[in-house]
Amino acid sequence: MAIRPIVTFPHPVLKQQCAAVEQFDDELATLLDDMRQTMDDADGLGLAANQVGVSLRVFTMTLPESDAEDAPMTHYELVNPEIVRRSGEIRFEEGCLSFPGISETVVRAATIQMRYQDRAGAVVEQTFEGVGAVCAQHELDHLNGVTFLDRLSTLKKRLAMRAYKRARAQAKIDAEEDGRAAVRPWG
Ligand code: NI
Numbered sequence: 001m002a003i004r005p006i007v008t009f010p011h012p013v014l015k016q017q018c019a020a021v022e023q024f025d026d027e028l029a030t031l032l033d034d035m036r037q038t039m040d041d042a043d044g045l046g047l048a049a050n051q052v053g054v055s056l057r058v059f060t061m062t063l064p065e066s067d068a069e070d071a072p073m074t075h076y077e078l079v080n081p082e083i084v085r086r087s088g089e090i091r092f093e094e095g096c097l098s099f100p101g102i103s104e105t106v107v108r109a110a111t112i113q114m115r116y117q118d119r120a121g122a123v124v125e126q127t128f129e130g131v132g133a134v135c136a137q138h139e140l141d142h143l144n145g146v147t148f149l150d151r152l153s154t155l156k157k158r159l160a161m162r163a164y165k166r167a168r169a170q171a172k173i174d175a176e177e178d179g180r181a182a183v184r185p186w187g
Pocket of ligand 1: 095
């Protein structure tokens with residue numbers, strides 16, 4: 001297993017429609033293992049394959065089993081996921097590993113039923129609610145080249161983009177002051 005670098009917006013791979021997985025082989029297993037380790041290392045709830053530069057329809061999630069503070073976590077691997085049913089509405093403040101430094105409240109379906117394949121290619125159907133539903137919809141959007149800011153109104157998106165540019169500029173200044181390599185500039 002290895003930690004892979006997470007790409008940040010505006011990297012073009014984040015705007016691409018990812019391709020369906022056809023080979024359920026060792027390469028896929030390695031990708032899934034690496035994504036789990038990368039997500040854990042970054043303290044993320046979810047990670048889409050194109051966030052590590054691989055344009056395939058795969059995402060991973062690690063979700064608490066309940067609202068309790070010390071609830072055990074369950075890890076999910078979703079290959080070729082699709083939503084087959086959705087209901088209700090939930091507002092949730094989302095962040096994204098590809099947009100470090102900002103968070104925005106997004107409205108999504110409160111409950112979704114997903115159909116996907118596991119790493120061996122077996123078809124799985126599963127219902128996600130609350131934070132699990134939010135996370136799954138956020139990650140599925142990534143696979144379609146859509147980011148959480150695309151779910152905001154034009155004005156809110158513009159403000160969020162401005163805040164993100166500021167956060168990136170500040171991160172660059174901090175990195176230079178610390179003598180670390182600067183993050184890639186906006187653009
Ligand atoms: Ni994201």
